[in-house]
Amino acid sequence: MRRTLGWCLAGFIGFLSLGEEILWVRLVTFVYQGIPQSFAFVLGAFLLGVAAGAAAGKRFCLKWPATPARAAGLCLVAGGGLGLAIPYLAESLSELEPLPLWLGGLIFLASALKATAFPVAHHLASDVAGARVGRSISVVYFLNIAGSTLGALVAGYVLLEHFSLGGCFVLLGTATLAVGVLALLPPNPRLVPLVLGVAGVVALSVDLHDHRIVSAFGSHGFRKIKAIVENRHGILHVADGGSKGDITYGGNVYDGRSNIDLGVNSNRIDRVYLLAALHPQPKRVLVIGLSTGAWVRVLSSFPTVERMDVVELNPGYLSLIERYPHLAPVLTDPRITIHIDDGRRWLRRNPDETFDLIVMNTTFHWRANLTNLLSQEFLGMARTHLREGGVLAFNATGSPDALATASAVFPFAYRWSNFVYAADHDLARIASDAVARMVRLSLDGKPLFDLGRAADRELLERLVNTPFVRRDDVEVEAGRPLEVITDANMLTEFRYGKPLWWFR
Amino acid sequence: MQKTSAAAPIGFLTGLFFISGIAGLIYQVAWQRVLFAAFGSDLESVTIVVSAFLLGLGVGALTGGRLADRFPDRTLALFCGLEAGIGLYGVASFRLMKWTGDVFVSSPLPMIAATNFLLILAPALFMGATLPVLVAHAARCWGNVGRATGHLYAANTFGAALGALGTAFVLFHHLPLDAAILLAAGINFLVAVLAGLGLRSFA
Numbered sequence: 001m002r003r004t005l006g007w008c009l010a011g012f013i014g015f016l017s018l019g020e021e022i023l024w025v026r027l028v029t030f031v032y033q034g035i036p037q038s039f040a041f042v043l044g045a046f047l048l049g050v051a052a053g054a055a056a057g058k059r060f061c062l063k064w065p066a067t068p069a070r071a072a073g074l075c076l077v078a079g080g081g082l083g084l085a086i087p088y089l090a091e092s093l094s095e096l097e098p099l100p101l102w103l104g105g106l107i108f109l110a111s112a113l114k115a116t117a118f119p120v121a122h123h124l125a126s127d128v129a130g131a132r133v134g135r136s137i138s139v140v141y142f143l144n145i146a147g148s149t150l151g152a153l154v155a156g157y158v159l160l161e162h163f164s165l166g167g168c169f170v171l172l173g174t175a176t177l178a179v180g181v182l183a184l185l186p187p188n189p190r191l192v193p194l195v196l197g198v199a200g201v202v203a204l205s206v207d208l209h210d211h212r213i214v215s216a217f218g219s220h221g222f223r224k225i226k227a228i229v230e231n232r233h234g235i236l237h238v239a240d241g242g243s244k245g246d247i248t249y250g251g252n253v254y255d256g257r258s259n260i261d262l263g264v265n266s267n268r269i270d271r272v273y274l275l276a277a278l279h280p281q282p283k284r285v286l287v288i289g290l291s292t293g294a295w296v297r298v299l300s301s302f303p304t305v306e307r308m309d310v311v312e313l314n315p316g317y318l319s320l321i322e323r324y325p326h327l328a329p330v331l332t333d334p335r336i337t338i339h340i341d342d343g344r345r346w347l348r349r350n351p352d353e354t355f356d357l358i359v360m361n362t363t364f365h366w367r368a369n370l371t372n373l374l375s376q377e378f379l380g381m382a383r384t385h386l387r388e389g390g391v392l393a394f395n396a397t398g399s400p401d402a403l404a405t406a407s408a409v410f411p412f413a414y415r416w417s418n419f420v421y422a423a424d425h426d427l428a429r430i431a432s433d434a435v436a437r438m439v440r441l442s443l444d445g446k447p448l449f450d451l452g453r454a455a456d457r458e459l460l461e462r463l464v465n466t467p468f469v470r471r472d473d474v475e476v477e478a479g480r481p482l483e484v485i486t487d488a489n490m491l492t493e494f495r496y497g498k499p500l501w502w503f504r
Numbered sequence: 505m506q507k508t509s510a511a512a513p514i515g516f517l518t519g520l521f522f523i524s525g526i527a528g529l530i531y532q533v534a535w536q537r538v539l540f541a542a543f544g545s546d547l548e549s550v551t552i553v554v555s556a557f558l559l560g561l562g563v564g565a566l567t568g569g570r571l572a573d574r575f576p577d578r579t580l581a582l583f584c585g586l587e588a589g590i591g592l593y594g595v596a597s598f599r600l601m602k603w604t605g606d607v608f609v610s611s612p613l614p615m616i617a618a619t620n621f622l623l624i625l626a627p628a629l630f631m632g633a634t635l636p637v638l639v640a641h642a643a644r645c646w647g648n649v650g651r652a653t654g655h656l657y658a659a660n661t662f663g664a665a666l667g668a669l670g671t672a673f674v675l676f677h678h679l680p681l682d683a684a685i686l687l688a689a690g691i692n693f694l695v696a697v698l699a700g701l702g703l704r705s706f707a
Contacts, residue, residue, distance in 0.1 A: 018558070036676075037672045040668045040671060040672030040673065041669070041672070043532075043533075043665075044669035045665075046665075047664045048662065051657075051659075051662040052658070057650065061648060061651050062648065062651055068650060119653045120650060122650055122653040123648070123649055133572070133643055134569040134571070134572025134636050134637070134640035136649075137643065138568055138572075141569075141635060142566050144562075145561050145562030145565065152554050152558065156550070156551050233547055342544030342545055344541075345609070348610070369540055372540065488681040488682050490680075490681070494677045
């Protein structure tokens with residue numbers, strides 16, 4: 001019985017600890033808008049907690065060698081209570097400063113309280129006197145790790161797909177509480193269904209789809225939240241943007257607005273209209289990142305486009321687009337195919353696909369893994385997918401090195417607004433018929449511009465006459481030598497990413 | 505294989521295990537990045553990397569437990585060999601992962617998942633084996649498995665926490681990925697050499 005208790009304890013605390021670690025990663029990544037240090041911050045705090053918990057568990061085994069499970073049970077009950085409380089503390093927590101200290105402290109405490117059971121599980125299930133001490137230790141360790149693997153998979157794939165982040169905290173907190181109570185009580189198999197039944201009732205009595213955490217930590221200011229999508233791929237929320245178009249946030253970062261009107265231009269949609277001036281007749285288009293769908297909708301107005309492939313990581317955007325009648329046609333337009341995939345991987349796996357336009361309204365350059373879309377290696381790959389006369393356009397989001405990297409890959413690369421436009425031919429010479437081409441843009445059979453209207457004429461003239469900025473000018477602006485981003489140096493995420501003081 | 509005394513100082517082993525933990529997490533954070541670039545950075549890739557790492561640790565632990573029982577007097581020699589093995593894989597890992605990414609990127613997704621899995625599983629096996637080897641040694645000395653586990657696990661995990669934080673907050677600001685991985689391999693070799701020196705001293 002003692003050995004079985006040790007094995008069960010090892011497996012369950014592994015499951016609950018790693019499951020909760022996945023939730024903390026989701027929470028901290030959301031709070032800090034996906035900066036690359038988020039994962040390591042959680043991992044560090046979590047591991048420090050594990051180390052402290054293991055050291056405390058060692059003391060339990062020394063002090064109460066016959067009944068260390070009771071002390072560990074108490075710690076698990078406390079840990080379960082803490083997990084349960086997280087969604088309800090979110091609002092107050094978001095106002096505390098310095099926030100990393102509070103978040104790190106909570107992660108540390110939550111993991112330490114669970115980790116106390118690890119040495120106790122070894123103490124109960126290992127055979128210190130026999131010749132098989134190594135094997136008995138390794139079985140307990142293996143069960144703990146098997147539980148951890150399962151915990152990461154269940155939390156990442158199942159719980160976060162079906163429940164909100166707050167709901168997941170409640171579920172794992174309740175389960176931890178139940179394991180703690182079972183460790184506290186005298187070993188009795190009949191108690192197991194009773195305790196699990198009570199835990200089930202507690203978990204099901206609360207709203208497991210409540211979005212308190214998103215409301216508390218969302219970076220939408222005082223705007224009203226109109227929609228929230230939480231799934232295993234991430235958290236999306238939409239804030240009311242009034243007549244300028246609603247604002248979509250992906251992972252708590254501005255992702256775009258629902259506007260497609262060049263006159264309103266609240267989302268600098270002019271950067272995609274400009275493509276009509278840069279390519280005389282684009283037929284095949286690749287868009288990496290669907291977001292609000294506004295960019296794809298504008299590209300679908302180009303009369304020569306025959307096929308458009310759109311690659312998006314999070315399918316949650318599709319349900320948000322459905323809410324906007326002026327954007328929803330991108331979901332049914334027969335020329336548009338949406339692939340739920342990683343953009344870089346999709347390109348690598350489709351080496352024979354070539355395009356006239358490759359467009360990436362990339363998110364902020366300082367976010368985790370953005371190197372994969374800004375590096376010399378990726379831009380080089382994208383270049384091989386361009387047809388003759390093709391254009392690559394992507395958002396540099398203020399990174400001067402992104403232009404330097406494009407200049408190292410393409411013979412011609414310029415900045416326009418915060419976008420980089422690159423090609424094998426000189427883009428700076430905009431064709432004289434550019435405005436006439438733009439007049440041919442139409443949606444649902446209706447032309448978007450009318451040169452008979454002075455406002456339209458002025459808009460289009462301004463668009464084609466705004467000059468490009470060259471690499472050398474950007475270097476002067478930056479005040480330092482520009483560097484080429486590579487997969488290995490991850491410049492925009494770390495050295496030139498968000499300064500560490502921002503992590504507060 | 506040279507035999508060591510069963511009473512090789514636990515403080516010495518604790519120190520080595522702490523340093524080894526630092527290297528382990530530099531690898532985890534850096535390898536994740538290399539594999540994301542090679543195979544994609546969606547949830548599926550994250551899950552494969554994390555679960556392969558954990559499963560490798562688990563299977564390695566089972567192997568380490570058997571080794572610890574079979575060679576109870578050779579704790580330092582086993583530890584030295586395991587650390588050197590991790591370091592050797594570390595030296596080759598950056599190129600190996602990039603090469604594998606190029607070769608398998610067009611393969612069906614289950615094949616990509618299996619490749620990713622194996623790339624992480626191999627070194628994690630070595631890492632996972634180190635804990636039972638050292639804990640079995642400490643448990644024999646102290647006669648209390650809970651105390652031995654708590655002590656060594658805490659030291660290794662504390663090192664791991666420093667490794668994770670140091671990699672993201674310091675190392676990556678100054679070193680490219682490949683250099684960070686080589687630094688971790690250097691740490692493994694340092695631990696192996698110190699364990700080797702200990703082997704001679706405590707023999």
